[in-house]
Ligand SMILES: Nc1ncnc2c1ncn2[C@@H]1O[C@H](COP(=O)(O)OP(=O)(O)OP(=O)(O)O)[C@@H](O)[C@H]1O
């Protein structure tokens with residue numbers, strides 16, 4: 001434990017008050033979009049809130065695109081990597097992703113475990129996060145070597161760690177959540193709660209939520225596993241357009257204003273107040 005307390009990661013993260021890992025048992029359920037929404041909501045929760053978002057989904061980094069900062073570069077300074085600020089000069093929403101380090105957009109990361117582990121360690125120990133109220137970490141789907149690396153490196157800040165689990169309502173996704181939960185229990189990671197994403201469909205005309213497929217599986221699982229159910233988010237076409245649409249790099253921060261007009265934003269506000 002003494003080693004963890006003295007590690008470069010622990011020292012670097014000494015000025016971060018709370019670290020939230022976003023996990024999902026399965027790919028494509030909306031983990032990255034939930035991470036971005038969580039960061040945006042925490043950022044918007046007070047005019048002084050300082051939030052960082054770290055994209056540890058090394059093989060599928062999507063946070064830069066979703067935040068509208070794709071193509072920007074991170075700089076090395078004498079005290080470490082300077083993250084990209086999604087809100088420009090205001091400097092309250094910082095972001096780090098392997099996506100900023102790739103030579104060309106669309107390049108893939110084909111790394112073995114030790115190299116991935118080294119990258120994760122560097123992200124945690126070398127990025128100049130500064131004072132943060134929250135650091136949101138978007139993790140890869142499932143429970144992999146990357147998750148074990150994260151937990152190992154974050155051992156010295158364990159008391160400030162928590163996790164949010166994202167699922168879709170379908171049985172197959174819920175089955176994978178059980179593996180994810182089992183991981184959190186094994187590594188003693190406190191889970192704040194479960195979000196059911198893509199639960200129903202938000203009508204683009206009136207915002208009414210229609211249950212196209214089954215919904216409620218996440219709520220039921222949360223009840224069974226004695227987890228807090230944080231809420232359901234519908235399939236929202238405005239949200240997709242905002243997160244996946246062709247944003248110009250640098251357009252980034254009109255994002256918050258546009259996000260606040262989506263049907264999902266209000267629902268997410270309630271989720272965010274349960275997470276904080
Ligand atoms: N509530 C939602 N409504 C509509 N589209 C959504 C919603 N949540 C996520 N999406 C879209 O679904 C796609 C997958 O989402 P996202 O990348 O967040 O999933 P993920 O779980 O992080 O995937 P991966 O594990 O592959 O990284 C994206 O195009 C995203 O914009």
Ligand code: SF4
Nearest residue numbers: 203204205206207208
């Ligand atoms: S949800 Fe509302 S706007 Fe959409 S089709 Fe139904 S009534 Fe019309």
